[in-house]
Amino acid sequence: MKQFSRTLLSVGTALAIMGSAAAVQAETLKIALAGPATGPVAQYGDMQKIGVMMAIDQVNQAGGVNGMDLEGVIYDDACDPKQAVAVANKIVNDGIRHVVGHLCSSSTEPAADIYEEEGVLMITAASTSPTITEKGHQLVFRTIGLDSLQGPFAAQYIINSVKPERMAIIHDKQQYGEGLATAVKNEVEKAGITPVMFEGVTPGDKDFSALVAKLKKENVDFVYYGGYHPELGLILRQSREKGLEAQFMGPEGVGNPDISKIAGEASEGLLVTLPQSFDQDPANQALVEAFKAKGEDPSGPFVFPAYSAVQVMVEAIKGGGETDPFKMADYIRENTFETTTGTLDFDEKGDLTEFSFVVYNWHADGTKTPAAQ
Amino acid sequence: MTEASLYLLQQLINGLTIGSTYALIAIGYTMVYGIIGMINFAHGEIYMIGSYISFIVIAGLLGMGMVALPVILLIALIVAVLIASTYGWTIERVAYRPLRGSNRLIPLISAIGMSIFLQNYVVLAQGARDIALPPQISGGWNFGDPQLFEVSLSYMQLIIWAATFVCMTALTLFISRSRIGRACRACAEDRGMTNLLGIDTDRTIAMTFIIGAALAAVAGLLLGLYYGVVNPFVGFIAGLKAFTAAVLGGIGSIPGAMLGGLILGVTEALTSAYFPSEYKDVVSFGLLVLILLFRPSGLLGKPEVEKV
Numbered sequence: 001m002k003q004f005s006r007t008l009l010s011v012g013t014a015l016a017i018m019g020s021a022a023a024v025q026a027e028t029l030k031i032a033l034a035g036p037a038t039g040p041v042a043q044y045g046d047m048q049k050i051g052v053m054m055a056i057d058q059v060n061q062a063g064g065v066n067g068m069d070l071e072g073v074i075y076d077d078a079c080d081p082k083q084a085v086a087v088a089n090k091i092v093n094d095g096i097r098h099v100v101g102h103l104c105s106s107s108t109e110p111a112a113d114i115y116e117e118e119g120v121l122m123i124t125a126a127s128t129s130p131t132i133t134e135k136g137h138q139l140v141f142r143t144i145g146l147d148s149l150q151g152p153f154a155a156q157y158i159i160n161s162v163k164p165e166r167m168a169i170i171h172d173k174q175q176y177g178e179g180l181a182t183a184v185k186n187e188v189e190k191a192g193i194t195p196v197m198f199e200g201v202t203p204g205d206k207d208f209s210a211l212v213a214k215l216k217k218e219n220v221d222f223v224y225y226g227g228y229h230p231e232l233g234l235i236l237r238q239s240r241e242k243g244l245e246a247q248f249m250g251p252e253g254v255g256n257p258d259i260s261k262i263a264g265e266a267s268e269g270l271l272v273t274l275p276q277s278f279d280q281d282p283a284n285q286a287l288v289e290a291f292k293a294k295g296e297d298p299s300g301p302f303v304f305p306a307y308s309a310v311q312v313m314v315e316a317i318k319g320g321g322e323t324d325p326f327k328m329a330d331y332i333r334e335n336t337f338e339t340t341t342g343t344l345d346f347d348e349k350g351d352l353t354e355f356s357f358v359v360y361n362w363h364a365d366g367t368k369t370p371a372a373q
Numbered sequence: 374m375t376e377a378s379l380y381l382l383q384q385l386i387n388g389l390t391i392g393s394t395y396a397l398i399a400i401g402y403t404m405v406y407g408i409i410g411m412i413n414f415a416h417g418e419i420y421m422i423g424s425y426i427s428f429i430v431i432a433g434l435l436g437m438g439m440v441a442l443p444v445i446l447l448i449a450l451i452v453a454v455l456i457a458s459t460y461g462w463t464i465e466r467v468a469y470r471p472l473r474g475s476n477r478l479i480p481l482i483s484a485i486g487m488s489i490f491l492q493n494y495v496v497l498a499q500g501a502r503d504i505a506l507p508p509q510i511s512g513g514w515n516f517g518d519p520q521l522f523e524v525s526l527s528y529m530q531l532i533i534w535a536a537t538f539v540c541m542t543a544l545t546l547f548i549s550r551s552r553i554g555r556a557c558r559a560c561a562e563d564r565g566m567t568n569l570l571g572i573d574t575d576r577t578i579a580m581t582f583i584i585g586a587a588l589a590a591v592a593g594l595l596l597g598l599y600y601g602v603v604n605p606f607v608g609f610i611a612g613l614k615a616f617t618a619a620v621l622g623g624i625g626s627i628p629g630a631m632l633g634g635l636i637l638g639v640t641e642a643l644t645s646a647y648f649p650s651e652y653k654d655v656v657s658f659g660l661l662v663l664i665l666l667f668r669p670s671g672l673l674g675k676p677e678v679e680k681v
Contacts, residue, residue, distance in 0.1 A: 040604060040606065199649045205610070207387075210388070210642045216522070234601075258505075264505075
C-alpha cells in the first residue's frame with residue numbers, strides 16, 4: 001500500500017517537473033527548505049522551518065543579500081528516503097540551487113548525492129550521520145554535530161557519571177539510531193563495560209512489552225536508546241507499567257516535549273544529550289524575543305542550527321559576491337562564520353570542526369535541566 | 374516456578390494480549406472476504422479512526438469534568454462503534470458497491486485508494502503527530518518470586534482479554550443463531566442463489582461491513598487505552614498484521630481469524646523473548662509462508678472448490 005502511494009507520488013512529481021519551467025527571478029533568491037512537514041517526526045521539520053524562515057525574514061528586513069531578497073520554498077520529504085529523492089529532483093528541476101535540509105539522515109544521504117551531481121549547495125541543520133559527508137562531496141555542509149561526536153560524548157557520560165552494572169543498548173534500526181547506538185557501544189566497550197543486550201526495534205511499532213520483559217529478566221539497570229521519541233516514549237511508558245526500574249538515556253532525537261506527552265510520568269529523569277541550548281545563550285536573547293513575538297518556540301534543538309545555516313549561505317554570498325554553489329562552497333571552507341550558534345569553522349568534508357553537546361535531565365512536564373556530571 | 378518458566382509465562386501474557394487485538398481486527402478482513410471475496414484494505418484505517426474517536430471522546434469528557442471512568446469508557450465505546458460503523462457502511466456504499474460484479478482487481482484498487490484517502494484525511498484533520506492519552510487504567514497483579522522474575526498482568530491486559538472473549542462469543546452466536554447471521558452465511562455460500570431466494574444481499578453485505586467496523590472500533594479503543602498513543606499511520610501496520618492473522622487462520626473463516634490472531638501474537642512475543650527482537654517480523658511472516666506452502670487455505674480455511 002505504501003509502495004503504491006509512493007508510485008503515485010513519483011508520477012505526480014514527474015508531471016510537476018514537466019510543467020515547471022526554471023523561472024528564477026533576478027531580484028529574489030530562492031532557498032529550498034527540505035524536511036518532513038508531515039509524518040511522525042514533522043515537529044523536527046517545524047523546528048527547522050521556523051529557524052530558516054526567521055533568518056530569511058530578518059535578512060530581507062535588513063535589505064537582503066547583494067540586492068536580492070531571499071524566499072524560502074518548503075518541500076516535504078516526510079522523513080522518507082524515497083520521497084527525499086523525489087523532492088531533491090523537484091528542487092533541481094525548479095531551478096533552486098541552495099538547500100537547507102534535509103532533516104532525517106536517511107533522507108539527507110540520498111538527496112545529497114543528487115545535489116552534488118546537479119551542482120546544488122546543501123546545508124543540513126539536523127542530520128548527524130557521519131556517512132553523509134564521507135563521500136568527498138564538494139557542496140554538502142552541516143551546521144550540527146555528528147553522531148560520531150554525540151555517541152562518544154554520551155558514552156563518556158555513561159562511563160564517568162552513570163557507571164551502569166548491566167547496560168542494554170536498543171536502537172530503531174535506522175541510520176541515525178543504529179549509528180548512535182553502535183558508536184556508544186564501541187566506546188563503552190573500550191572502557192570495559194560490555195552491554196548485555198544490543199537490539200533493534202521496528203519504527204512504528206506500538207507493542208514493546210516483550211522487549212520490556214526481556215530487559216527486566218536481564219536485570220538491566222541502564223538503557224541507551226538510539227532513535228526518535230515515538231518509540232522511546234512507548235518503551236518508557238510500558239517499562240513503568242511493567243515495573244522495570246532502569247535509567248534511560250537517548251540522543252536529541254528523543255528530546256522534545258512530545259515524549260512527555262506520550263510517556264507522562266515515566267519520562268521524568270530521562271537523560272538526553274542535546275546540542276547546547278542556544279536559546280539560553282545571552283547573545284541570542286533578541287532573537288529569542290523575535291521568535292516569541294511570532295508565537296514560535298525557539299527551544300527545539302534544530303531551530304538555531306537552521307538559522308545559522310541561512311546565515312552561512314548569506315555570508316558566503318556577500319563575501320564571495322556570487323551565488324554560484326561551487327564558489328560559495330570554496331568560500332565556506334576557507335572562512336569562519338559568526339553565527340547564532342557560535343563561530344563556525346568547516347573542515348574539508350563540510351563538517352563543523354567543533355560542536356558541543358550537553359547532557360540534560362528530562363522532566364515529566366516537558367522541560368529539561370542540565371544533568372549532574 | 375523457575376525463572377525461565379515465569380519469564381515464559383510473562384511473554385505468553387504479552388503475546389495473548391496483542392494477539393487478541395489482532396484477532397478483533399482480523400474478523401473484519403475475513404468476514405468481508407468470506408462474503409464478497411475481496412480484501413478490504415481500508416479496514417486498518419477504520420481501526421485507526423475508532424482509536425481517534427475514542428481518544429477525542431475520552432479527552433472531551435475528562436475535560437468536561439466527568440470522573441466516573443466506567444461511564445466515560447462506555448460512552449467512548451458507544452460513540453466509537455457508532456461512528457466507525459458509519460464509516461464502514463459508507464465506504465462500502467461509496468467505494469465498493471458501485472463496482473460489484475466487475476473484475477476482482479477493481480474493488481481491490483478502490484480499497485487501496487480508500488485507505489490512502491482515509492489516512493491523509495485524518496492527517497489533515499488531526500495532524501500527523503502522535504496524540505497521547507495519560508494512562509486511565511493502571512495497576513495490575515504481580516506474582517512470582519520477586520527475587521527471580523516478577524510476572525505482571527495489568528488490569529488493562531485483562532480487560533483486553535475479556536472484551537475480546539465477549540465480542541468473539543457474541544459474534545459467533547450472532548452468525549450461527551440470528552436471521553441476519555444466517556443470511557450472511559447464505560451469502561458466503563452462494564450470493565446469486567441467496568438473491569434469488571429473496572434475501573437482500575446488498576443489505577447483508579452492508580451489515581458485514583458494519584460488524585467488521587464495529588469490532589475494529591472496539592480494538593481501536595482497547596489498544597488506544599493500552600498504548601496511550603495514536604497517530605494516523607497506526608492503521609497501516611495493525612491492518613497488515615491483522616490481515617496476516619486472517620490469512621494464517623484461513624481467510625473467510627471466523628474461528629480461523631481468532632486462531633490466526635492469537636498464533637501471530639504469541640509467535641511475535643516468543644520471538645522477541647528468545648531472539649533479538651528485530652527478528653520478530655521475520656519469524657512471524659516466515660511462519661505465514663510456511664503455513665501457506667503446506668496449507669494454502671490457512672489453518673481452518675476450506676479448500677477453494679472450483680465452481681463449474
